[in-house]
Structures are given as structure tokens and as C-alpha cells.
Amino acid sequence: MKANIKSKPTIFMIFGGTGDLAERKLIPALYHLFLDSYMPKEFAIIGLGRTDYNDDSFKKLLLGGINKFSRSGKAEKDKWEDFSKHITYLKSDVNNEADYKKMSSLIDGFEKEWSETPIIIHYLAVAPNFFPIIASNLAKVKLADDCDRTRIVIEKPFGHDLQSAKELNVLLKGIFAENQIYRIDHYLGKETVQNMLAFRFANALFEPIWNRNYIEHVQISVTEDIGVEDRGGYYDGSGALRDMVQNHILQVLCLVAMEPPVNFDAEEIRNRKVDVLRAMRQFGPDEIRFNTVRGQYSEGWVKGEKVEGYRDEEGVDPESNTETFAALKFFIDNWRWQNVPFYVRTGKRMHQKASIISIQFKDVPHLIFPNQSSESWQQNRLIISIQPEMSIRLQVQAKRPGLDMTLNPVDMVFNYDGTYENETPEAYETLLLDAMKGDQTLFMRGDQVETAWDLIMPVLESWESKKSISFPNYSADSWGPETAEALIAKDGFHWFTMPIKKADKK
Incomplete structure (x- = not known):
């Protein structure tokens, strides 16, 4: 760009x-x-x-x-x-x-x-x-x-809920034209997130299989190993759903699920992203109960040091009902994605700091190899890592060297550090340059913001109206509440975690 x-x-x-x-x-x-x-x-x-x-x-x-x-x-x-x-x-x-x-x-x-x-x-x-x-x-x-x-x-945050987002949009559009308003989400400036567009639409290899016929499910995880630090007062009025899902995660989901744009015009790309949000299935009372999970971290040990629970953090209500973890199952009701579940999760004080998109493909229709040849059999999976490392991995099955026909998963890896010598620019460099050039491709449009709020409002209202009697329900340095595992396990899947040896970057 x-x-x-x-x-x-x-x-x-x-x-x-x-x-x-x-x-x-x-x-x-x-x-x-x-x-x-x-x-x-x-x-x-x-x-x-x-x-x-x-x-x-x-x-x-x-x-x-x-x-x-x-x-x-x-x-x-x-x-x-x-x-x-x-x-x-x-x-x-x-x-x-x-x-x-x-x-x-x-x-x-x-x-x-x-x-x-x-x-x-x-x-x-x-x-x-x-x-x-x-x-x-x-x-x-x-x-x-x-x-x-x-x-x-x-x-961000652009509004605290749907009503406030609409009011802010009305005020801004009464002063500025839409092409003057740049609603920034720094996640969209990250190099690997931008590479989603190139990866999907510059290669003929993936588009024929980028649909419900071949993809079994999609996961998007944005986990943090830190707590709320000095943002307790702000965070207690926000929570994981507002702070991460409504903006960052839904933006990434749109890039994964959007239809091919006609061209690289900013409005065309933003139109396709709004189409995804409009096609996402709304949450009714039963859907909230069975397809969402919230959590709040308790005290625990992180890297040998004891850390406080969320309710003991400075600026946080000792009886806080604010979630520090959220997991949801979305569906997109269109021809490409009908009945393909999109699982998303985000949380504070998790075991690992990572932002990963995992796309799991359906299994082969008929396995010709004997059982002993494929003990470590694994379905094909595409893994896009945004942080701490920036990479794209395609996991496939291959024969292990030797006289026997033994199969095991192998990774075909594109890694930024191993491919390019130039230092990767920070997200804000990309976004500030685009603002100077007048390119709004990576910035959110008013209707996109409102549609995202509209999607999660039933969940927000439900969670805020019902005090959780289980909080806190996961310990620091864990992978979140047990109910989050149950959310995906009941469909026969598990949350994907990728061991990353590289040290976290700030």
C-alpha cells in the first residue's frame, strides 16, 4: 500500500x-x-x-x-x-x-x-x-x-455502544465529509493483517477452496499475558467485548471472510467488509447462552511472580462484573460461509501473548493409508500469526523419511524475519502515511462501525444486565475459563495454540 x-x-x-x-x-x-x-x-x-x-x-x-x-x-x-x-x-x-x-x-x-x-x-x-x-x-x-x-x-473507542456511536457519527458528519473522517484501528496497520489481502487475492491457489465446501471452521485468538496495568479505571467501564471484539477482532474476521473486491479502491474494499458484518447472524437469547462465554481473571503466578486478580487491580470495583475474557461463536449467513463456525476469543492474563488466525480445512473424504501409518494424522490447517512472530504457515501431511509409509504433519512457512532483511514498519507508520495520502482502505467507515456495534449489543446488554456469579473464573497464566473450552469442544474442535519460541516484541 x-x-x-x-x-x-x-x-x-x-x-x-x-x-x-x-x-x-x-x-x-x-x-x-x-x-x-x-x-x-x-x-x-x-x-x-x-x-x-x-x-x-x-x-x-x-x-x-x-x-x-x-x-x-x-x-x-x-x-x-x-x-x-x-x-x-x-x-x-x-x-x-x-x-x-x-x-x-x-x-x-x-x-x-x-x-x-x-x-x-x-x-x-x-x-x-x-x-x-x-x-x-x-x-x-x-x-x-x-x-x-x-x-x-x-x-478507538468509537462510541461506548451503538447509540453513542451513532450520535458521534451524526455529529462528525455534520462537520466533516465521510472522506475526511479516519476512524483508526491500529490492528489493521499490522503487516500480517494487511498481507491477508495479498495472500487471498493475489494467489489463485486459495480462492477455489476458500469456502464452506473445504473449510471446517475458523478461529481468531487475540490473547494477552498482561493484566489491565494502569488502565483499571478505564477498562472496568469497557471490558474485553468492547475493547477487542467490537473493533480489532471483527475487523480481522472481515478480512478473512470478505468476498473478492472488484478492485483495490478503498470504498470497494470497505463495502465488502460491511457486507460480512451485515451477513453475520444476530444473537438471540438462546444464542447468547450457548454461543458466548465471559470470564474474569483471579490472582495467580506469572513467570515466578504472584499477580493480583482483576478485582484487586487499582481503579477496579471490588465487585466488578466486567469481563476480562470473551469467547464467541459467530456464523455468517451467506453462500460462501453458511454453517461454518467462526470462533473468536480474547483475554487478559492469558498464558501467552499472541494474535493468531487458524483456518482448519475439512478432512480428506477417504483415508487410504493404514491406521499405523497415520497415528499423528492432522487435518490441513492454515495459520496466520500476527504476533509475536509474523508468519503464515500451511500445515500438511507428508511422509516421514524411512522405509515405512509413516505420515506426520509438516509446516510450509513464510516468515517475515527469514524472508525480508528490511525492518518491518510499525502499524502507525502505515496508517499515518495513508492518512497523509488520503487512502482510507485501512480505516473504518461509519456504517461499518455501527454494524459492528449492532452485532454485539445483544451480548453486551445481556452480560451487563446479569451479574456473573462465577467471577473470577480463570486464574492468571491460564487459557481462560473452562467454559471456553466447552464452547468449542462440543462441536468436536479445540482451541488452537501455537508454540512460539521467539521472544515477544513490545
Whole structure:
């Protein structure tokens, strides 16, 4: 999706410029785009925040973030100096309309200096309750009017439920055109997730068997070995279903299940993803009971250290009903996927940090080999690992070397580290570059967000209305509650876990 081209002059207005997201992700991403010559000759990064910084102290903060979180390590002095010349800090309050006029004056100054109209990207790296305030004030000072050059980037969560998502969409669309709104999900910027499009639609090998006739079931697992850390207060009002399933996991599911697009146009691809969500079977009361599982972690031992249970974490209600684990079975009611189950799970304090898509194919219709030849028989499986390693594995049966006809599973592996020498860019690098170029392929459209919320609302409402009497129901460093195993085992399957020897990357 990237092309080594020079973008138009660009101004990044980062609301929440002194916050954690800017320090850990946004500035390091922009810095690497600069190092790799993707940034235009004229660009400016304007950090906005209430902290009493000046340009120098703000740059010092950002340099510390790059040195700590950059994928290439500490910044080289001369390269940092070249990059930091483009950074400005403006102390501002998002509630104060006068401060937006200062922003407008600053933008006008750069426009006169460059003698060219720049692209303006308003990046909202702030709490969701500030989204409407910022958008409304941008409109008041006419910083949202130009549909061709002005863009707004909205971080997740986009709404707390279906109603709030609709209200936010209405507000934003009253100020911006849809082609100006970039609803970001950093998961879609990950290299392996993007490779799903290439893998499916650039190869004739898989499309004929990518359907219910050959695929038995699909699993998507996004597991974390950490707890809620310092996000207890936020997480207790969110939970696993909102935090991961409604956005990250459903986005990945759409890439697995979507129909072939006519072309690589952003709207065409987003249309196909919405089609998947609209075809997904809604949950009725019985479906919620039999096809969903929730869990909450208790205390336990992780790497030799005792860790607290969720209800003992800072900021968490001691009687919390919030789930830290969710597993669901989805069905897609269309010709391609009818009656093929899609199992998804996500959880905190799990045994392993991993994001894996497992596609299991149906067994051969007739086994010609004697039983003793195939004791380790395993159905063909396609495994797409997003993290900690980035790889695509096709598991097939092959003859073991020797005089006997003995079969065993073998992996045909495409691994990024073993194939490419170039360092893989971070997800935010891809997404920020696409925002500069005006490419919305990897960003969510308004109707897609609302359809995803509509799908999970029955589950959310059911879980919130009924206090779980089993919480906590799984220990730290486990694979989740036993009922999650039962969810998939009753269909004759088991959750796939792939031993990954490679150390986790942050």
C-alpha cells in the first residue's frame, strides 16, 4: 500500500500531544517516516496540550519517547535535529475557542511560509469524551471546511455502544465529509493483517477452496499475558467485548471472510467488509447462552511472580462484573460461509501473548493409508500469526523419511524475519502515511462501525444486565475459563495454540 513518493506539505495537529499515545506511538512513527523519506519536504508537527511546555521542553519529552519506544533504538543526534526542526508546541485547552484561533493563525503562518496549501490532519489522541468538543470547535474557526485538504483521525473507542456511536457519527458528519473522517484501528496497520489481502487475492491457489465446501471452521485468538496495568479505571467501564471484539477482532474476521473486491479502491474494499458484518447472524437469547462465554481473571503466578486478580487491580470495583475474557461463536449467513463456525476469543492474563488466525480445512473424504501409518494424522490447517512472530504457515501431511509409509504433519512457512532483511514498519507508520495520502482502505467507515456495534449489543446488554456469579473464573497464566473450552469442544474442535519460541516484541 505504500509507495515511496513525496506527499503534499502536511501539518499534523496532535491533540493530546503530551500524552502516552503521542510519546509511545505517533511521534516514533512520524520519525521513522521521516528517516525513510516518506515525509514531504515541508511538514509541521504541532503538539497541543494543557501542560506548561515550550518548544524545547516538548521536544525533549518526545526525544525521550523515541529513545525508549522506537523500533530502531535511540535517535541519532543529527537526524533528530533535522526532524525536530518541524516540531512546535502550543499550550491549549480543547474547551477554549480562543485557543483554536491560535491554531488557525499558526496554520496560516506555515501556509504563507511554504507558499502552498498544506494537508491538515487533526489527530485526536485524547479521551473519547473530548471528540465532540474538539470537532465542534474546529468547525467554529473553520478548520474543518476544506474537504480536500482537512482530515480528522479518531482513535478507538468509537462510541461506548451503538447509540453513542451513532450520535458521534451524526455529529462528525455534520462537520466533516465521510472522506475526511479516519476512524483508526491500529490492528489493521499490522503487516500480517494487511498481507491477508495479498495472500487471498493475489494467489489463485486459495480462492477455489476458500469456502464452506473445504473449510471446517475458523478461529481468531487475540490473547494477552498482561493484566489491565494502569488502565483499571478505564477498562472496568469497557471490558474485553468492547475493547477487542467490537473493533480489532471483527475487523480481522472481515478480512478473512470478505468476498473478492472488484478492485483495490478503498470504498470497494470497505463495502465488502460491511457486507460480512451485515451477513453475520444476530444473537438471540438462546444464542447468547450457548454461543458466548465471559470470564474474569483471579490472582495467580506469572513467570515466578504472584499477580493480583482483576478485582484487586487499582481503579477496579471490588465487585466488578466486567469481563476480562470473551469467547464467541459467530456464523455468517451467506453462500460462501453458511454453517461454518467462526470462533473468536480474547483475554487478559492469558498464558501467552499472541494474535493468531487458524483456518482448519475439512478432512480428506477417504483415508487410504493404514491406521499405523497415520497415528499423528492432522487435518490441513492454515495459520496466520500476527504476533509475536509474523508468519503464515500451511500445515500438511507428508511422509516421514524411512522405509515405512509413516505420515506426520509438516509446516510450509513464510516468515517475515527469514524472508525480508528490511525492518518491518510499525502499524502507525502505515496508517499515518495513508492518512497523509488520503487512502482510507485501512480505516473504518461509519456504517461499518455501527454494524459492528449492532452485532454485539445483544451480548453486551445481556452480560451487563446479569451479574456473573462465577467471577473470577480463570486464574492468571491460564487459557481462560473452562467454559471456553466447552464452547468449542462440543462441536468436536479445540482451541488452537501455537508454540512460539521467539521472544515477544513490545
